[in-house]
Amino acid sequence: EPEVTQTPSHQVTQMGQEVILRCVPISNHLYFYWYRQILGQKVEFLVSFYNNEISEKSEIFDDQFSVERPDGSNFTLKIRSTKLEDSAMYFCASRTYRGSNEKLLFGSGTQLSVL
Amino acid sequence: EDKVVQSPLSLVVHEGDTVTLNCSYEVTNFRSLLWYKQEKKAPTFLFMLTSSGIEKKSGRLSSILDKKELFSILNITATQTGDSAIYLCAVVRGYGNKLVFGAGTILRVKS
Numbered sequence: 001e002p003e004v005t006q007t008p009s010h011q012v013t014q015m016g017q018e019v020i021l022r023c024v025p026i027s028n029h030l031y032f033y034w035y036r037q038i039l040g041q042k043v044e045f046l047v048s049f050y051n052n053e054i055s056e057k058s059e060i061f062d063d064q065f066s067v068e069r070p071d072g073s074n075f076t077l078k079i080r081s082t083k084l085e086d087s088a089m090y091f092c093a094s095r096t097y098r099g100s101n102e103k104l105l106f107g108s109g110t111q112l113s114v115l
Numbered sequence: 116e117d118k119v120v121q122s123p124l125s126l127v128v129h130e131g132d133t134v135t136l137n138c139s140y141e142v143t144n145f146r147s148l149l150w151y152k153q154e155k156k157a158p159t160f161l162f163m164l165t166s167s168g169i170e171k172k173s174g175r176l177s178s179i180l181d182k183k184e185l186f187s188i189l190n191i192t193a194t195q196t197g198d199s200a201i202y203l204c205a206v207v208r209g210y211g212n213k214l215v216f217g218a219g220t221i222l223r224v225k226s
Contacts, residue, residue, distance in 0.1 A: 031212065043158065043203065043216040056213055091157060095212075104149065104207075104214060106157040 002026040004107035012113045021077045021110045023092030032075045033093040082114045117142040121217035136220045138204030139186040146207040153201040194224045
């Protein structure tokens with residue numbers, strides 16, 4: 001089955017630094033998402049992206065976060081100035097919409113550690 | 116506020132046992148309910164349920180949705196150690212189709 005791929009698998013950064021998390025969604029998918037999971041907590045929605053624009057974002061997704069689909073295949077999440085509390089596993093997900101098929105497929109995640 | 120509540124929070128069983136995991140929800144603009152299995156990293160898709168009363172089956176796993184009572188169950192029969200994982204329930208809401216996740220049920224199957 002096609003997969004959503006994410007790089008890097010681990011990212012360690014200093015507080016205040018910028019990080020870019022990369023994702024390659026499945027090629028015929030139209031909707032893209034970022035979720036995160038802080039250790040021991042629920043998976044939380046960050047942002048959804050469709051037709052080259054953000055369609056919905058959560059309260060977590062403040063001005064420090066941005067998303068981009070720079071070249072039609074990659075989908076990136078940028079955190080401009082990382083904080084300790086940004087440490088989490090970040091999951092990219094994508095889906096296609098055909099009738100009622102809304103199955104969301106997740107990448108293997110990027111573990112972000114902010115020191 | 117949207118809520119997805121899973122129970123139990125954790126469960127330890129022996130190989131061969133049957134388990135039932137529960138998920139109740141209160142969300143606006145419900146569209147569908149999904150079950151995922153999370154082992155080490157990414158949640159892997161198990162089932163998507165949109166209609167009440169129709170059981171979905173995949174091997175030893177099955178799931179059903181009750182849209183009147185707002186809950187779903189995931190059954191695993193003849194459990195194996197490889198079933199040990201966190202089982203996540205998530206509800207798709209609204210036209211943005213974001214998922215609202217429950218906290219998960221940690222299942223440990225002992226040999």
